[in-house]
Amino acid sequence: MKILLLNGVNLNMLGKRDPFLYGTETLCQLENKVCAYGKERNVQVVCRHSNSEGELVDILQQTDCDGVVFNAGAYSHYSYALRDCIECIDVPVVEVHLTDVNARESFRRVDVLTDVCMARFMGKGVQSYFDALNCLICATKPTEKQ
Ligand code: DQA
Numbered sequence: 244m245k246i247l248l249l250n251g252v253n254l255n256m257l258g259k260r261d262p263f264l265y266g267t268e269t270l271c272q273l274e275n276k277v278c279a280y281g282k283e284r285n286v287q288v289v290c291r292h293s294n295s296e297g298e299l300v301d302i303l304q305q306t307d308c309d310g311v312v313f314n315a316g317a318y319s320h321y322s323y324a325l326r327d328c329i330e331c332i333d334v335p336v337v338e339v340h341l342t343d344v345n346a347r348e349s350f351r352r353v354d355v356l357t358d359v360c361m362a363r364f365m366g367k368g369v370q371s372y373f374d375a376l377n378c379l380i381c382a383t384k385p386t387e388k389q
Contacts, residue, residue: 244285246379247308247334248277248372250292251299252316264342266368277312277372284380300328303336310379311336312372319344319356330359335382337375340365 250270253260258269268276274290281288289308293299296318303311303325313336318325329336336359343366344351357363361382364374 244310244380244383245287245289245308246281246376247302247306247311248274248288248290249299249302249311249313250274250290250316251314251318252294252296254314254316255292255294266341268369273369273372276369277376280373281376284376286376286380288376296322296324300324303328303332303334306332306334308334309383310334312339312375312379313337313356313360314339314341314372315356319354320350321353321355323355326355326359329356335361335379337361337378338363338365339371339375341368341371342366 255270257265257273258267270292278288278290291302293302299315311334315322315325319338338356338360344354362378364371367374
């Protein structure tokens with residue numbers, strides 16, 4: 244199984260950006276942890292990042308992966324382009340956020356991606372990514388014959 248780990252706008256600033264909220268780990272360190280977690284479960288994790296909404300759409304449209312773990316960053320709160328894209332691709336997308344967006348500013352409580360994603364995990368830092376990966380592993384497991 245091959246899973247795309249896609250991080251969006253400003254996630255490349257992890258490590259420098261508000262460490263109280265986001266921790267001190269860099270994006271590269273986070274990606275390495277998710278890759279290692281996947282490897283232990285026989286899942287290949289392919290990592291991509293972009294700050295650009297259009298490039299994120301291109302990456303999602305072109306992916307050959309079996310599922311996507313996606314942190315769109317602030318685009319989650321208003322990008323109808325990403326929402327439409329997730330809705331029309333055949334690949335399951337699980338949304339993640341490092342922080343609990345419902346416990347922050349009111350504009351973050353609006354999330355236009357949630358109802359086109361398979362599930363959403365948030366508020367647990369890197370553990371949210373692990374939970375999203377596990378969700379995709381369970382969902383895409385071939386059904387066992389009785
Ligand atoms: C975030 C939450 C968003 O509201 C914010 O704009 C981000 C990061 C998170 O991972 O907690 O960039 O997606």
